Amino acid sequence: MKYKRFLNNTFMQYIMTFAQYLFPLITFPYLTRVLEPEMYGIVTYLTATITFFQIFVDYGFNLSATKEIAQNQDNKKFIGKIVGSIIQAKVLLVLASILIYTIIIMFIPILQENIILSYLYMGTVVLSIWLPDFLFRGIERMAIITNRFLVSKTITTALTFVMVQSKDDVIWIPLLNIFGSLVAILLTWYQIKKTLRIRVYFSSFRFMVSNIKISTVYFISTFATTAFGIANTFMLGVMELPLNQVAYWSLSYSLIGMAQSLYTPITNSLYPHMVARRDFKLVKKLLIIFMPLILLTTIFVWGLSDLIITILAGKQYLDAVPIFRSLLPVLIFSFPAMVLGFPVLGAIGKVKETTITTIISSLFHIMGLVVLVVSGKFTVINIAILRSITEFILLATRGYYILRMIFRVK
Numbered sequence: 001m002k003y004k005r006f007l008n009n010t011f012m013q014y015i016m017t018f019a020q021y022l023f024p025l026i027t028f029p030y031l032t033r034v035l036e037p038e039m040y041g042i043v044t045y046l047t048a049t050i051t052f053f054q055i056f057v058d059y060g061f062n063l064s065a066t067k068e069i070a071q072n073q074d075n076k077k078f079i080g081k082i083v084g085s086i087i088q089a090k091v092l093l094v095l096a097s098i099l100i101y102t103i104i105i106m107f108i109p110i111l112q113e114n115i116i117l118s119y120l121y122m123g124t125v126v127l128s129i130w131l132p133d134f135l136f137r138g139i140e141r142m143a144i145i146t147n148r149f150l151v152s153k154t155i156t157t158a159l160t161f162v163m164v165q166s167k168d169d170v171i172w173i174p175l176l177n178i179f180g181s182l183v184a185i186l187l188t189w190y191q192i193k194k195t196l197r198i199r200v201y202f203s204s205f206r207f208m209v210s211n212i213k214i215s216t217v218y219f220i221s222t223f224a225t226t227a228f229g230i231a232n233t234f235m236l237g238v239m240e241l242p243l244n245q246v247a248y249w250s251l252s253y254s255l256i257g258m259a260q261s262l263y264t265p266i267t268n269s270l271y272p273h274m275v276a277r278r279d280f281k282l283v284k285k286l287l288i289i290f291m292p293l294i295l296l297t298t299i300f301v302w303g304l305s306d307l308i309i310t311i312l313a314g315k316q317y318l319d320a321v322p323i324f325r326s327l328l329p330v331l332i333f334s335f336p337a338m339v340l341g342f343p344v345l346g347a348i349g350k351v352k353e354t355t356i357t358t359i360i361s362s363l364f365h366i367m368g369l370v371v372l373v374v375s376g377k378f379t380v381i382n383i384a385i386l387r388s389i390t391e392f393i394l395l396a397t398r399g400y401y402i403l404r405m406i407f408r409v410k
Contacts, residue, residue: 015146023153024258027160031173032313034250039167041243042117044250045110045236046174051119053097057125060218061086062134063342065211069138076198079139083132083192084202085211090129097125110243120174121258127181131188135198137268144195148187155178157376217355218342239378248320249380251313256327259301263335266290270343283344287336300329326384330391337395340402350401357397365390 009319032040065086072078101122105111111118138146163172192198232253236246265288276284301308305321314322345354368386372378 015150017215023157024199024254027155028254029312029314030161031164032317034164034378035167035170037247037316038243039170041245041247042110043170043173044254046114046118046121048250049104049111049118050125053101053122053125054128055219055223056097057090057128058219059089059093059212060215060220060223061089061211062137062184063218063346064215065132065134066137067346069135070140074137077201079135080199081201081203081207081212083135083198084200084210086132086134087129087200088202088208089212094126094129098122100365117174119170120171120178122180123174123178127178127185130185131181132192135192139196140269141196142269144188144191145375148184148191151187152180152183155183187376206296215349218346220355220359232293232369232387235378235383236380239373239381241378244319247378248317248323249383251309251317251320252324252327252384255308255312256330259331267338267341267343270339274343274348278348280344283339286339287299290335294332294335298328302328323384325382327387329388333388333391337391337398340395340398345398345401350405353401354398357394357401360397361390361394364393 031043035043065082068082069079101118101406105118133145136225156179159176159179161171163169163176192200232249236249269287270283289314302325305325309317309321309324341354341357342351345351345357365386368390369378369383372386374383
C-alpha cells in the first residue's frame with residue numbers, strides 16, 4: 001500500500017494525541033476546581049514559562065535531526081552518532097537554561113514568590129535530554145513513543161488524584177511530572193538498546209557545534225511559532241495582571257492547544273513522508289478533506305462555548321468564554337499554516353522561507369503586544385484577538401511562498 005508507513009505513523013500519533021488530550025481532560029476539571037483560579041493561574045504560568053526553555057533545549061532537533069535520520073534510516077552507526085551529538089548539545093543548552101531561568105526568577109514576582117515550585121518545573125526540561133523523540137520520528141517508528149507515553153501518563157494521572165487533594169498539594173504536580181519523565185526515559189532506552197539495537201556514539205565538540213548550527217534555523221522557526229501563545233502568558237505575569245485573569249487566559253488557550261494537538265499527528269507524519277517522497281498530491285487531499293470539517297467544528301464549538309467551559313472547568317470560569325471565542329479563529333488558520341510549514345516548505349528545502357514566515361508573524365505579534373501596552377489596552381480579550389490575527393499572518397505568508405513556487409514552476 002502506497003501510504004502504509006505514513007498511515008501507520010499517523011494512526012500511532014493519533015493514539016498518542018488522543019491520549020495527550022484524554023489524560024489532561026481527565027485531570028483538567030479536577031485541578032481547576034481543587035487548585036482554585038489563583039493557584040491554577042500560578043501553575044499554568046509556570047507551565048508556559050518552562051515551555052520556553054523546553055523549546056530552547058529541543059533547539060529544533062525534532063526537525064533537523066529527524067530529517068537527517070529520515071534520509072539515513074538504514075545506517076545505524078550514523079543514527080547513533082547523531083543521537084549522541086544531540087544529547088551532548090542538549091546538556092549545554094540545559095546548563096544555559098538553568099542560568100537564564102535563575103536570572104528571570106529574580107525579576108518576575110510570580111516566580112520569585114513560588115521559587116521551589118519554579119525550579120521543580122524545570123526538572124522535566126532537564127530530563128528531556130534523554131528522550132530522543134527525533135530518532136523515532138526519523139525512522140518512522142512512532143509506536144515506540146506512543147507506548148511509552150501511554151504507560152508514563154497512566155501512572156502520573158492516577159497518582160494526581162491520590163496526591164493532589166487541595167491547593168496546598170500543588171508541589172506534587174511537578175514532582176509527578178518528573179517521575180513520569182523518569183519512567184519514559186527507562187522505557188525509551190530499553191527500546192533503543194534491545195529493540196532497535198542502536199549504539200550511541202558521543203562525538204567531537206566540532207561535530208556537536210555543527211549540528212547546533214544546522215538546527216538553528218529550525219529552532220528560530222519553532223520558537224517563534226510556539227512563542228505566540230507562551231509570550232502572552234509570560235507577559236501577563238510581567239504586567240502583573242490579576243491571577244484570575246491569568247487563569248482565564250490559560251484555560252482558554254489550553255483548550256485551543258488541545259484542539260490544535262489533533263493536527264500534530266498529521267503534520268508530524270507528513271514531514272518525514274514529504275522528505276522521502278515529496279508527495280504533493282497527499283498534501284492537497286489532506287487540505288480538501290480537513291478544512292471543511294475544521295470550519296464547521298469551530299462554528300459548532302463557538303455556539304456551545306458556555307457549556308464547554310462550565311463542564312470542563314466549572315461556573316467560576318465562565319468569564320473565560322469571550323476569551324475562548326476570540327481564540328477560536330486560531331483553529332481555522334493553524335491547520336493549513338502547519339501543513340504548509342515544515343511538512344511542505346521545509347521538506348523541499350525551503351527552510352529559510354519557512355523561518356522567514358515565522359519571524360514576520362512573530363514580529364507582528366510582538367509589535368501588537370507593545371501597542372497594547374503603550375495604549376493602555378493590554379487586556380486578556382485584546383491579546384486573544386491579536387493571537388488570532390497573528391495566526392492568519394502566518395498562514396498568509398506561507399501561502400505566498402507556496403503560490404510563488406507554483407507559478408515559478410509553471
